[in-house]
Every structure is written in structure tokens, then in C-alpha cells.
Amino acid sequence: xxxxxxxxxxxxxxxxxxxxxxxxxSDLEKIVVKNPLSNAFYLRKKLLTRIAVFSVxxxxxxxxxxxxxxxxxxxxxxxxxxxxxxxxxxxFHLRLLLFADYPTLLAMPLIPFLSKLEIILDKYIISFKLLxxxxxxxxxxxxxxxxARWNPSAYDSFSRNIWYxxxxxxxxxxxxxxxxxxxxxPRYRKLLGTVRKYKDGIxxxxx
Amino acid sequence: MSFxxxxxxxxxxxxxxxxxxxxxxxxxxxxxxxxxxxxRTGFNTDLRSLLKHQHKKVYSICRxxxxxxxxxxxxxxxxxxxxxQNIRHRGTPANKETLVLHACINMAALHMIALDxxxxxxxxxxxxxxxxxxxxxxxxxxMGNVSDYDKFRLFLEFEKVPSEQLADLTGMPSGKYNxxxxxxxxxxxxxxKNFIPYIxxxxxxx
Numbered sequence: 001x002x003x004x005x006x007x008x009x010x011x012x013x014x015x016x017x018x019x020x021x022x023x024x025x026s027d028l029e030k031i032v033v034k035n036p037l038s039n040a041f042y043l044r045k046k047l048l049t050r051i052a053v054f055s056v057x058x059x060x061x062x063x064x065x066x067x068x069x070x071x072x073x074x075x076x077x078x079x080x081x082x083x084x085x086x087x088x089x090x091x092f093h094l095r096l097l098l099f100a101d102y103p104t105l106l107a108m109p110l111i112p113f114l115s116k117l118e119i120i121l122d123k124y125i126i127s128f129k130l131l132x133x134x135x136x137x138x139x140x141x142x143x144x145x146x147x148a149r150w151n152p153s154a155y156d157s158f159s160r161n162i163w164y165x166x167x168x169x170x171x172x173x174x175x176x177x178x179x180x181x182x183x184x185x186p187r188y189r190k191l192l193g194t195v196r197k198y199k200d201g202i203x204x205x206x207x
Numbered sequence: 208m209s210f211x212x213x214x215x216x217x218x219x220x221x222x223x224x225x226x227x228x229x230x231x232x233x234x235x236x237x238x239x240x241x242x243x244x245x246x247r248t249g250f251n252t253d254l255r256s257l258l259k260h261q262h263k264k265v266y267s268i269c270r271x272x273x274x275x276x277x278x279x280x281x282x283x284x285x286x287x288x289x290x291x292q293n294i295r296h297r298g299t300p301a302n303k304e305t306l307v308l309h310a311c312i313n314m315a316a317l318h319m320i321a322l323d324x325x326x327x328x329x330x331x332x333x334x335x336x337x338x339x340x341x342x343x344x345x346x347x348x349x350m351g352n353v354s355d356y357d358k359f360r361l362f363l364e365f366e367k368v369p370s371e372q373l374a375d376l377t378g379m380p381s382g383k384y385n386x387x388x389x390x391x392x393x394x395x396x397x398x399x400k401n402f403i404p405y406i407x408x409x410x411x412x413x
Contacts, residue, residue: 002349003364009346010365013270017339019279020269023262023287028255031284032291036314038321106313107293107306109378110359113313194323198316198355205356206379 036106040191041117043124047097050131051090057138058086064141074159075144078166082137089130096123114199121192125185132176136169254294258287261307264366265290268311270343271350271358272318275333286314308368308376312359319355 016022035042065079100120108116148155158164265286273279289310294303332347334340353361356377363373373379 006346006349006361007365009342009349010270013342013346014336014338017336019276019334019336019339020263020266023259025255025259028258028287031287032254032258034284034288036285036289036292036310037317040321041317103292103296106289107297107309108313109309109376110312110316111378113378114316190324191320194320198320198323201354202316202356202377203379205354206377 037102040187042102043100043120044097044102047093047100047124050127051093051097054086054090054093054134057134058083058090061086061141074162075165077162078137078140078169082141085130085133085137089127089134092123092127092130096120096127099123111199111203114195114202118192118195118199121188121195125188125192128180128185129177132180133173135176136172139172140165140169254291254298257294257303257307258291261290261304262287264307265311267366268315268362270346271362272315272355274331276335278318279334282314282318285318286310289314305372305375308363308372311362312376315359316355 014020061079061082065076065083067073068076068079100116105113105116144155144159147158265283268286269279269282273282290307293306293310298306332340332343334343350358350361359377360370360373363370363376368376
């Protein structure tokens with residue numbers, strides 16, 4: 001590759017073409033408010049949605065935990081565990097959102113930027129485990145609430161079988177995790193692999 | 208109405224109030240920036256004129272990384288959007304041009320990552336204007352299969368950016384360091400990183 005030849009060809013590019021026309025103010029007005037990151041890299045909306053859903057669940061769970069505490073119910077430990085899990089899930093997602101800091105992400109130098117993208121994707125993949133655990137707990141609590149309303153005698157017998165509940169939660173959490181591992185996670189894994197490979201390629205070339 | 212129903216209704220009302228509050232106070236992008244407004248702020252005028260002034264730089268990196276008209280236009284708009292976002296959130300009078308370069312390099316890297324994904328489009332060069340098509344064909348032929356890092360270096364060379372700035376833009380030490388110097392730098396860094404590595408890795412993400 002001859003730099004001089006490339007420089008000559010670079011200078012011979014047409015001054016104005018269909019591809020490189022002067023940018024108009026009306027174009028700029030539309031472009032500057034556009035989000036530059038594609039959906040695969042921009043996880044802000046997904047994280048915010050999860051935080052909102054988890055917060056609602058956390059409020060409902062706090063109320064149920066209070067009822068269990070006052071009435072010395074059978075589900076006190078289960079609700080406490082759900083409370084802790086939800087609190088951690090909210091903390092994890094908030095932390096990831098604050099860490100990502102999307103408005104300033106693209107202002108970083110290339111390698112730190114790619115490293116940060118890698119960490120964000122890695123943590124987002126981990127967050128699916130929390131999602132499956134929260135969903136399993138949520139489904140069980142919903143099932144119990146519905147059962148208490150429609151069939152109180154069945155609820156009575158079900159609420160005494162603590163071990164069954166824990167087994168159900170574990171079974172549902174593992175099943176959901178396997179489902180997400182096969183359906184939602186692979187594309188993020190591929191993306192993470194590509195980002196990592198690209199970053200390593202740049203580093204290797206720079207050294 | 209039972210105690211249970213009253214409690215559920217009050218919780219639903221509270222959740223509704225919370226959601227309404229979040230909707231009103233959530234940060235969202237403005238629908239448009241009043242660029243043609245005579246009462247616009249000085250910053251928006253600065254941003255507009257800066258982007259207009261720098262748009263050739265953005266087209267330059269598109270020449271190196273785009274293969275088709277569609278890719279070219281897509282990359283151009285994304286870089287301009289990224290540059291405007293960078294300047295709006297991190298801009299100071301001194302660093303605006305650097306932020307534009309950061310946007311160019313980072314968005315070009317993301318573009319190449321997207322092309323590396325399995326749904327890769329064809330790499331054949333295909334542009335609308337014939338002169339541009341010919342210039343791109345010749346240029347890409349001469350360039351051959353150079354790495355993206357070399358393309359970034361070429362871009363900085365063509366845009367007359369000092370080579371010392373490459374280290375700041377990529378976050379990598381520049382070529383002026385030899386192996387011995389790099390090893391010395393690594394040795395200096397080791398004591399800092401040796402703080403309970405496993406726990407640090409779990410607690411600190413960056």
C-alpha cells in the first residue's frame with residue numbers, strides 16, 4: 001500500500017456527488033436528535049422497563065410481606081426471599097444503567113468504549129438469570145393469590161407445603177433460564193463475541 | 208368490599224400515580240431542536256455550524272468503511288447524531304473537534320462490528336453516482352485488505368490529525384512506544400491491579 005498513491009486517489013474523489021452532498025440545516029435538524037446506537041447496543045429502554053416492572057413488583061411484595069409479618073403467615077420466608085431478590089435485581093439493573101451512561105458512551109476513546117460495551121453486554125446476559133428467578137417467584141405468588149381468591153381450601157393446603165413451593169420455584173427458574181438461554185441470550189452472546197474479537201483485533205494490530 | 212379489595216385498590220392507585228410521575232419526569236430526547244428559531248441558544252447555533260463545518264470529515268471516514276450507498280448514508284447520519292450527542296453532553300469549547308473524531312471512530316467500529324455479524328451484507332462496492340463509484344473502486348483496490356486500525360490511521364493522516372492524537376482517540380499507546388517501554392509500563396501498572404483480583408473483578412466493572 002503506497003501512501004502517496006492513496007493520497008492522490010483520495011484527492012481525486014469528486015468534490016460534490018450524490019453521496020457527499022453538502023449537509024442542509026433541515027437534514028441536521030432531523031439527524032441530531034436521532035439515537036446513533038442501534039437496538040442491539042442500546043439497552044437503556046429495556047433496562048428502564050425492567051426497573052419499572054421490578055419496582056412495581058417490589059411495592060406489591062412489600063405489601064404482601066407486611067401482611068405476612070402481621071398475620072404470621074406461612075409465606076414469610078418466601079416473601080422475604082422474594083423481597084431480597086427484587087431489591088438486588090433493581091440494584092443490579094440501576095447499576096448497569098448508571099454504568100452504561102449512554103449519553104456519554106460514544107465520547108470515549110475506542111478501546112475503553114469497546115471494553116465498556118463488552119462489560120455492558122456481559123452483565124446484561126447475566127441479568128437474564130435474575131429475570132428468570134424473579135419471574136419464577138412472581139408466578140408462584142400470583143398463583144397463590146389467585147388460588148386464595150378462587151379456592152381457599154386448596155390454598156390452605158398448598159400454603160402449608162413449604163417444600164413444594166421451593167421446589168416449584170427452582171423448577172420454574174431453571175426452566176425459564178433454559179428457555180432464555182436458547183431464545184433470547186444467543187444473539188447477545190454473538191454480539192459480545194464479535195465486539196470482543198474486534199477489540200482484540202485492534203489491540204493486536206496496534207501492538 | 209373486603210379489606211383485601213380495599214388494599215388492592217389503594218395499591219393500584221399508588222402504582223398509577225407513580226407511573227404518571229415517571230412518565231412526566233422521565234428524560235426524553237426533544238422532538239426537534241429549534242435551529243431556525245431566532246431566539247435559539249448560542250450552543251445550538253455553535254453545534255449546527257460545527258457539524259456543518261466538520262461534515263467533510265464525516266464523509267471521509269464513510270469512504271473508508273462504507274461499501275454501498277445505503278451503508279454510506281446510514282453511517283453518515285449515525286456519526287453526525289453521535290457527534291451531536293457527544294458535544295451536547297461532554298462538549299467544552301476546547302474538545303469539540305476531538306469529540307467529533309471520537310464519534311467518527313467509534314461509530315465506524317460499531318458499523319464494522321454490525322457487518323461482522325452473521326447477517327453480513329455483501330461487500331461489493333455499489334454507489335449511485337458513477338464518478339464516486341469509480342473513485343471508490345480505485346481507492347479500495349489500492350487499499351487492499353488493510354485492517355480497521357490501519358484505516359483509522361489513514362483517516363487521521365488524510366484529515367491532517369497529528370499522529371500523537373491517535374493514542375488519545377483509540378485509548379491505546381501510540382507506535383512511539385517500543386516493546387521495552389511497553390513492558391516497563393506494564394510493570395508499573397501491575398501493583399495497582401493486584402488488589403484482591405477476584406473480588407475486584409466482581410465488584411468493579413470497569
